[in-house]
Amino acid sequence: MQIRERFSRSSPVGVGALLVLVCLSVIGVAGGYWKIFIISWVGFMAMAGGAIPGARAETISADRLVWGYGLASGAMIMSAAIFLVPEAIGYSPTIGGVGIAAGILVGYGAHTIGHRLSHIESFDSTSIQLSAHSLADGAIIGLVYATLPDLGLLLGLGIVSHKGPAGYAAARQLSQTGKPVSLLLLPAAGVGLAAFPIALVDLGGSSSINAVIFGFATGTFLHVAMDFLPQCEIGNEIGDAVGQNESDDVHAELDRLRVHAVVSTILGAGAVAIAWALLA
Numbered sequence: 001m002q003i004r005e006r007f008s009r010s011s012p013v014g015v016g017a018l019l020v021l022v023c024l025s026v027i028g029v030a031g032g033y034w035k036i037f038i039i040s041w042v043g044f045m046a047m048a049g050g051a052i053p054g055a056r057a058e059t060i061s062a063d064r065l066v067w068g069y070g071l072a073s074g075a076m077i078m079s080a081a082i083f084l085v086p087e088a089i090g091y092s093p094t095i096g097g098v099g100i101a102a103g104i105l106v107g108y109g110a111h112t113i114g115h116r117l118s119h120i121e122s123f124d125s126t127s128i129q130l131s132a133h134s135l136a137d138g139a140i141i142g143l144v145y146a147t148l149p150d151l152g153l154l155l156g157l158g159i160v161s162h163k164g165p166a167g168y169a170a171a172r173q174l175s176q177t178g179k180p181v182s183l184l185l186l187p188a189a190g191v192g193l194a195a196f197p198i199a200l201v202d203l204g205g206s207s208s209i210n211a212v213i214f215g216f217a218t219g220t221f222l223h224v225a226m227d228f229l230p231q232c233e234i235g236n237e238i239g240d241a242v243g244q245n246e247s248d249d250v251h252a253e254l255d256r257l258r259v260h261a262v263v264s265t266i267l268g269a270g271a272v273a274i275a276w277a278l279l280a
Contacts, residue, residue, distance in 0.1 A: 014185030021189040024196040033199050035153055036145050040138070040192030043160030047130075047188035050167030055175045060168075062241035066257050068165025069230040070264025071271075076225035078269035079158030082276050083151065084144070084218040091211035099215015100222070107136065107223030127183040130170055133224050134163075134190025140217045141191060142198030147210070152279060158272050159221065160191060162228045169237055230261040 021044070029037050054060075088096035110132065137159050145151060167188065171181050232238050232254045242253045 011180050011182040011185060014180075014182045014189075017186040017189040017193060021192045024192060028192075028196040028199065031200060033145070033196065035149075035151075035156060036141060036192070036195045036199055038153065039141055039145075039156035039160060040189075040195055042157060043134070043137070043163045043191040044188045046160060046163035047167035047184060050164040051171035051181055051184050051188075054168035054171030055181045060172050060237070060241040062238050062253070062257060063260065065165060065169060065238050065241060066230045066232065066260050067264045068168065069162065069228050070261050071268035072162035072165060073225050073228040073230070074265035074268025074270075075158045075161045075272045076228070076268075077222070077265075078272040079155050080218060080222050080225060082272065083155040084140075084214065084221060087144075087148070088211060088214040088218045091207045091214060095208055095211040096215040096218075099212045099217075100219040101215075103216040103219020103221070104223045105219070106216075107220045107227075111223070111227065127170070127174075127187060130166060130184070130187035131190050133166075133227070134187040135194045136220050136224055138191040138194030139198055140221045142195035143213060143217050145195075146199040146201075147214075154272065154275055154279065161268075163188070163191075166228070173237070229265065230257075232257040232261055 021040070025037055025040065085100070088100055090096070111129070141156050141159060144155065167184060170184055170187075174181050174183060230238060234243075234250065234254070238257065239250070239254065242250050242257070
């Protein structure tokens with residue numbers, strides 16, 4: 001009954017975000033941004049789909065988290081290496097490189113400073129952090145697909161590949177604290193909320209400006225991708241999931257999961273590389 005109540009309790013912000021996404025989707029489709037439409041709603045459905053079993057789970061599977069995050073982060077890093085880095089460097093190697101560094105540093109700074117909101121009772125740190133990630137993802141998608149409309153769906157789908165495992169873990173955390181799972185509607189819709197407005201604005205400029213924009217977007221995306229690399233340590237969600245089973249040797253289990261983390265990230269990256277090679 002409690003789980004049903006958490007699904008039925010609505011978050012005004014989450015519901016409002018979903019309604020705005022629907023409106024932006026109509027405008028975007030009218031403007032011909034079908035790829036952004038597909039990627040935005042795939043990301044939404046992935047997070048929402050991951051949230052359902054996450055909220056119902058009595059315990060979080062550490063193996064599922066490691067493999068979900070590992071495959072997704074590996075795919076994201078390879079997507080950035082294949083599709084985004086060459087564009088940033090292509091406009092200007094030096095300026096593009098500076099933009100990449102700035103994006104990584106600003107992404108890290110925003111994430112770290114934003115964590116302070118977790119100490120404010122009226123905020124939910126899980127949904128805030130996921131929303132920030134989703135808006136960053138959406139900004140990159142809107143920029144890239146507006147500038148390079150011939151680009152295929154592979155990059156965009158790689159960018160949103162982490163939404164499923166993220167929704168699963170976040171829903172479980174919300175459920176444990178008695179908060180409504182509908183809070184995840186905002187981060188689930190965040191990709192489209194940022195992608196459509198940016199795509200609808202003409203950001204054309206000189207090579208130097210494009211190098212800065214693409215470099216910064218690339219760096220921000222790389223920060224998001226690296227932030228989702230599975231960290232098998234005591235004190236984070238994977239460590240907490242392992243600690244739920246008191247019969248396990250936590251350190252030995254974490255050592256085993258570290259091997260799975262490496263294998264999963266390599267497989268995620270390899271899948272994108274193979275798909276690119278076949279579709280190129």
